[in-house]
Each structure stands twice: as structure tokens, then as C-alpha cells.
Amino acid sequence: MTRDLAAMEHREYDLLVIGGGILGCAVARDAAGRGLRVALVEKEDFAYGTTSRSTRLIHGGLRYLELYDFGLVHEGLHEREVLLRTAPHLVRGLPFVTPVYAGDRWRPGMVRAGMVLYDLLSLGKSLPSHRMLSPAQVRELEPGLRSEGLLGGALYYDGQVEFPERLCLASILGATRRGADVANYAAARSLLREGRQVVGAVVEDRLSGKEHRLRARVVLNAAGPWADEVARLADPRARPVLRRTKGIHLVVPAFTRHAVVLLARRDGRVFFAVPWAGRTLVGTTDTDYECSPDLVRAEPEEVAYLVEETRRVFPQANLGQIQHAMAGVRALVRSRRAAESAVSRKHRVLDHAGDGAPGLISLFGGKITGARAIAAEAVDVAAHRLGVRRASTTTREPYFGGEVPPERLRPEVSARAAALGLESDQAEALVALYGTAAGEVLALAEAEPELARRLTPDRPEILAQVHYAVHTEMARTSADFLWRRTGIGYAPDHGLSALPAVSQAMGRLLGWSVEEQQRDLRRADPS
Numbered sequence: 001m002t003r004d005l006a007a008m009e010h011r012e013y014d015l016l017v018i019g020g021g022i023l024g025c026a027v028a029r030d031a032a033g034r035g036l037r038v039a040l041v042e043k044e045d046f047a048y049g050t051t052s053r054s055t056r057l058i059h060g061g062l063r064y065l066e067l068y069d070f071g072l073v074h075e076g077l078h079e080r081e082v083l084l085r086t087a088p089h090l091v092r093g094l095p096f097v098t099p100v101y102a103g104d105r106w107r108p109g110m111v112r113a114g115m116v117l118y119d120l121l122s123l124g125k126s127l128p129s130h131r132m133l134s135p136a137q138v139r140e141l142e143p144g145l146r147s148e149g150l151l152g153g154a155l156y157y158d159g160q161v162e163f164p165e166r167l168c169l170a171s172i173l174g175a176t177r178r179g180a181d182v183a184n185y186a187a188a189r190s191l192l193r194e195g196r197q198v199v200g201a202v203v204e205d206r207l208s209g210k211e212h213r214l215r216a217r218v219v220l221n222a223a224g225p226w227a228d229e230v231a232r233l234a235d236p237r238a239r240p241v242l243r244r245t246k247g248i249h250l251v252v253p254a255f256t257r258h259a260v261v262l263l264a265r266r267d268g269r270v271f272f273a274v275p276w277a278g279r280t281l282v283g284t285t286d287t288d289y290e291c292s293p294d295l296v297r298a299e300p301e302e303v304a305y306l307v308e309e310t311r312r313v314f315p316q317a318n319l320g321q322i323q324h325a326m327a328g329v330r331a332l333v334r335s336r337r338a339a340e341s342a343v344s345r346k347h348r349v350l351d352h353a354g355d356g357a358p359g360l361i362s363l364f365g366g367k368i369t370g371a372r373a374i375a376a377e378a379v380d381v382a383a384h385r386l387g388v389r390r391a392s393t394t395t396r397e398p399y400f401g402g403e404v405p406p407e408r409l410r411p412e413v414s415a416r417a418a419a420l421g422l423e424s425d426q427a428e429a430l431v432a433l434y435g436t437a438a439g440e441v442l443a444l445a446e447a448e449p450e451l452a453r454r455l456t457p458d459r460p461e462i463l464a465q466v467h468y469a470v471h472t473e474m475a476r477t478s479a480d481f482l483w484r485r486t487g488i489g490y491a492p493d494h495g496l497s498a499l500p501a502v503s504q505a506m507g508r509l510l511g512w513s514v515e516e517q518q519r520d521l522r523r524a525d526p527s
């Protein structure tokens with residue numbers, strides 16, 4: 001991918017997307033697939049926002065059944081199937097255990113009814129149906145669960161995207177290979193107008209400090225929890241559409257074998273303990289949030305809430321050793337419902353023609369699970385404005401890297417990796433991150449065997465991945481590489497053991513000065 005805002009200034013686009021989270025990237029992929037001339041700008045790095053701070057589930061959302069949001073659940077379950085089929089390297093089925101305890105808000109009969117409904121809403125699915133469990137069966141599956149008061153439970157299946165950051169990249173790479181132009185570290189600061197018509201945006205290149213005027217027939221605001229701010233660039237008095245709520249997660253040493261659905265005793269909320277990257281991801285919370293999404297962080301009382309509620313059911317879990325505490329901001333469409341967790345997760349596509357800003361379309365709300373379908377709906381609205389009649393093709397089209405399923409890819413990748421002296425864990429890691437594009441990474445090491453070197457002895461990643469991230473995936477800082485191109489940043493040492501090798505290689509490839517190199521190292525070191 002080439003990052004060239006100066007060249008973008010000289011082009012006339014059909015669609016300029018503001019925001020490179022899962023939704024903006026999905027919009028770019030869908031629109032480029034329909035033959036539109038697409039540009040996308042992201043003020044930080046792709047997936048920097050809410051997308052990288054989620055529970056990483058691809059699900060209908062069992063708990064939305066309680067809100068009678070059957071349409072939302074059905075759509076989520078349909079999208080789960082689409083993702084399992086079209087992004088098989090990134091999305092997989094995951095077994096969930098739901099224990100039921102005496103005194104819980106959910107009684108065994110309620111759980112059974114919910115499970116039956118969940119199965120009915122996903123008829124024809126590829127994942128297995130649910131099974132009700134006795135207390136002994138629950139404990140057999142999850143021996144760490146407290147046995148006192150355990151009434152039974154259920155086993156069911158949902159999806160997990162271990163690395164949604166790479167689902168964003170898969171969309172954006174798919175879009176650029178169909179002609180889209182994209183830039184990270186490019187912030188839309190104001191909108192270009194001709195009369196009332198929105199005809200593009202003034203974009204600040206945050207790496208060079210220069211401003212660029214990008215022209216497009218339609219501008220699509222996909223700025224997630226920042227979407228009200230972007231909409232206010234058209235009308236400073238626009239009323240907020242979003243209710244923003246905060247959710248946090250903890251990464252701790254592994255203490256479950258399956259994903260486990262838990263009910264907090266304090267407020268009856270549902271939260272999860274999910275196997276993730278060899279550890280357990282615990283979350284989430286849901287509280288109103290008024291500040292800038294750029295400043296969001298996990299507060300001690302939120303951490304204490306998750307620790308206390310988890311310890312109640314997993315008394316032996318090692319929750320004293322919190323490796324990461326992440327916080328993110330949900331963008332929910334405002335409704336009259338009072339409680340944060342009762343607000344619908346339904347999205348809204350708003351054409352601002354009715355508010356005096358024709359040419360601007362905003363996308364509010366929406367989950368990772370539904371991003372593809374929501375993007376198709378938003379591009380339909382944009383295509384209508386543009387007078388284009390081509391329909392979305394993304395239901396069937398594989399994501400970039402998802403053209404061949406991992407089980408069919410493994411033999412070839414393993415053989416090529418072994419020829420380079422790589423071990424089996426390294427071949428597996430390449431397949432899981434890149435899918436079919438693992439071949440592109442290996443080709444770099446085949447051309448220059450020095451690039452087959454591990455970045456650090458205790459990790460599978462190799463130097464070729466840094467080169468690939470810079471040349472093909474637009475990584476511009478070590479933090480981009482550690483946190484959003486690979487998951488090295490989520491290692492217990494926050495990727496610090498790999499940082500010197502990564503920063504040095506990136507500095508060489510991007511021609512950094514000594515000061516730039518030092519800034520990069522400081523930025524990637526959370527301590």
C-alpha cells in the first residue's frame with residue numbers, strides 16, 4: 001500500500017471515508033468492490049479506535065435476546081457464518097460454557113429457552129447446536145468454576161476474531177488492490193463545501209504536518225465514537241446522535257479452557273472470560289462516558305469490579321497478575337432506555353442532505369460482527385447519491401488472505417517455512433495472521449534469507465514481517481507493528497523484547513533520523 005496524500009489531492013474520488021476502524025475499512029472494501037473510486041483517511045493507525053478494544057467476539061449476542069432484539073441477533077448470527085466462510089484465517093468457532101448458579105438472574109429454564117432460540121435464529125449454521133449440562137458436566141469442562149451453588153449450565157458455540165486489527169487490514173488491503181487510496185495518520189479537520197454541498201475534506205498529514213484538500217462526490221463519516229465530532233464539521237450545532245459508553249478488559253494468565261459466560265452479582269450484567277492469545281481476556285463493563293475517546297483508560301474501580309466478580313466464580317484464577325487493562329468507547333445510537341447495557345446495539349445510516357449538508361453520510365453505531373452488512377447498507381445509500389446501481393459483492397467474496405482455508409494452506413506454508421529453517425510454531429503463526437498472504441511474507445525471506453531471523457528468541461515473528469508491514473501494510477511506527485500488525489504488544493512484556501529489532505528495522509526502511517528513532521522507541525514503550 002502506498003501512502004501518498006499529495007497524489008490523492010490531485011484525484012477526484014466518488015467516496016471519501018473518514019475513519020479506519022472496522023466499519024470505515026469495510027465501507028472502503030465494499031465500495032471499491034463495486035468499482036467506485038475510493039479514498040480513506042484515518043487520524044491514527046487502522047483499528048486504533050474501538051475496534052482494537054473489543055471482546056473480539058463474532059456473535060449474535062445471547063444477551064440481546066433479553067432486550068428482544070431478535071433482528072439484531074439474527075443478523076449477527078448470519079454475519080458470523082459469512083465471516084467464518086470468507087475470513088477463515090481470522091475468524092473461528094469458539095465453545096462457550098454458561099454456568100448457572102443458585103441466586104443468578106438467569107434460571108436453568110431461562111438459559112434453555114435462550115439456547116433454543118439462539119439455535120433457531122441460526123438455522124443452517126456450520127457450528128454445532130447447544131447442549132444443556134449437569135453441574136458435573138459443567139465442572140468437567142471448566143474445573144476452575146466454583147462448585148457450591150452450581151445448578152448446571154449450557155455449552156454453545158459462537159465466533160471469535162482473535163485479531164480484529166487484521167480484519168481491518170484485510171478489508172483495507174482488499175480495497176487498495178481494487179484501486180482505493182488510503183492513508184493512516186491523516187485526520188479530517190474540516191469539510192470542503194461548494195454552497196451547501198459537501199465535496200471533500202481538508203486532511204492533515206500528521207506525519208509531515210502538511211494539509212491536503214481531498215475532493216469526493218460523497219464523504220462518509222465512519223469515525224466510530226468520534227462520529228458526532230465529524231458530523232459537527234458540517235453543522236457545529238448538530239445534536240449528538242451517539243450515547244458513548246465505556247468498556248474495559250483485562251488480560252490475565254489463562255484460567256479457562258472455554259469461553260465462559262458470567263453474570264455479575266453486583267448488577268446482574270453479563271460478561272465473559274475468553275481464551276485469547278494463550279491467556280484469558282476478561283470483560284467487559286458498560287458505563288456512560290462523556291470525555292474524548294482519545295483519553296479513555298481503565299480506572300481502578302472498574303478493574304476491581306471485574307476482578308471481584310470473576311473471583312466469585314473462579315476462586316483460583318490468578319487475577320493478581322494483570323498483564324493488560326484496555327478501555328474502549330462504544331458508539332451507541334441514543335434511545336430513551338436508561339441503563340447503558342439496555343441501549344440497543346442497532347446502527348443508523350444518516351444522509352445529511354436533510355440537515356443542509358448534501359454529500360455527507362454518517363454511520364453511527366454498529367458492531368464488528370455486523371460491519372460487513374452495515375457497510376453494504378451505507379454504500380447503498382452513497383451509491384444511490386452517486387447514481388451507481390452496482391450491488392455489494394461482499395457476502396460471498398473472500399477477505400484478503402481468506403481465499404484458501406488454513407487447513408489447505410498449512411502444508412505449503414509449512415514446507416516453505418521449513419526450507420527457510422523456520423519452526424512449526426512460526427509457520428502456524430504466519431497462517432493465522434496472514435492467511436494466503438503468508439506466501440508474500442515468506443517470499444521476502446526467500447529473496448533475502450537474513451529476513452527469516454526471529455525478532456526475539458521467545459516469539460515466532462520474523463524480520464520479514466516488519467518489512468511486509470512497512471511496504472505492504474502501511475505500518476509507520478513500531479507501535480503499529482507491535483499492536484496492530486502482529487499481537488506482540490499484548491505479550492506479558494508489552495513487546496519490549498522485540499522493540500529494539502523492530503524499531504531499528506523500521507528506521508532503516510523509513511529513513512528515520514536519530515530523533516525520529518528515539519521518538520518511535522518512546523512511543524512504543526508503555527512504561
Ligand SMILES: Cc1cc2nc3c(=O)[nH]c(=O)nc-3n(C[C@H](O)[C@H](O)[C@H](O)COP(=O)(O)OP(=O)(O)OC[C@H]3O[C@@H](n4cnc5c(N)ncnc54)[C@H](O)[C@@H]3O)c2cc1C
Pocket residue numbers: 018019020021022023024041042043044045046047048049050051052053054055056057058059186187188189222223224225226230245246247248284285328329330331365366367368369370
Ligand atoms: C468494550 C467493548 C467490547 C466490544 N465487544 C465487541 C464484540 O465482542 N464483538 C463485536 O462485534 N463488537 C464489539 N464491540 C463493538 C465494536 O468494537 C465497535 O462497534 C466497532 O469496533 C466500531 O468500529 P468503528 O469503525 O465504528 O469505530 P472505531 O474502531 O473507533 O474506528 C473509528 C476510527 O475513526 C478515526 N477517526 C476519528 N475521527 C477522525 C477524523 N477526524 N479523521 C480521520 N479519522 C478519524 C478514529 O481514529 C478511529 O480509528 C465492543 C465495543 C466495546 C467498547
